[in-house]
Amino acid sequence: MTVTETVDQAREDERWMDRALTLANQAASIGEVPVGAVVVLQGQEIGAGFNTPISARDPTAHAEIRAIRDAARRVGNYRLSGATLYVTIEPCTMCAGALVHARVSRLVYGAIEPKAGAIESSAKLLDSEAMNWRVAVSAGVRAEQCSETISAFFSERRKAAKDRR
Secondary structure (H helix, E strand, O other), X not given: OOHHHHHHHXXXXXXXXXXXXXXXXXXXXXXXXXOEEEXXXXXXXXXXXXXXXXXXXXXXXXXXXXXXXXXXXXXXXXXXXXXXXXXXXXXXXXXXXXXXXHOOOEEEEEEOOOOOOOOOOOOOHHHXXXXXXXXXXXXXXXXXXXXXXXXXXXXXXXXXXXXXX
């Protein structure tokens, strides 16, 4: 990659992470943990989602899964080769597995998830020899904003719980 291509890619990554942050805020507005995800193929959004496991009563309704399902439906294929998934927080084991099964080519995420993150924190699932698809990973895009979104949400929850006591 040339310097210009690298700068252009960084701008695109920030642009799409901003979109994921907007989706995360939608999740927060309905009381869900604020995680947002968007799937991009050839510069176009093909799928989007935000966390809804509580409201959907579905433990698999993570932002990444919802965005992948949306993208697969829109393109008419369960394989998303060439696509990039942008997500505000490091994916969990379930979501990392979905990236592999969907053949997503690239993952870009914002903040690390020290407890349940399966990319670099608690596990390095995508580096496993058992994975039959390789996903390129870029971490730390808009990390501060992504981290603050999650932190503010849980801080508000703790405050509300304390006020109820």
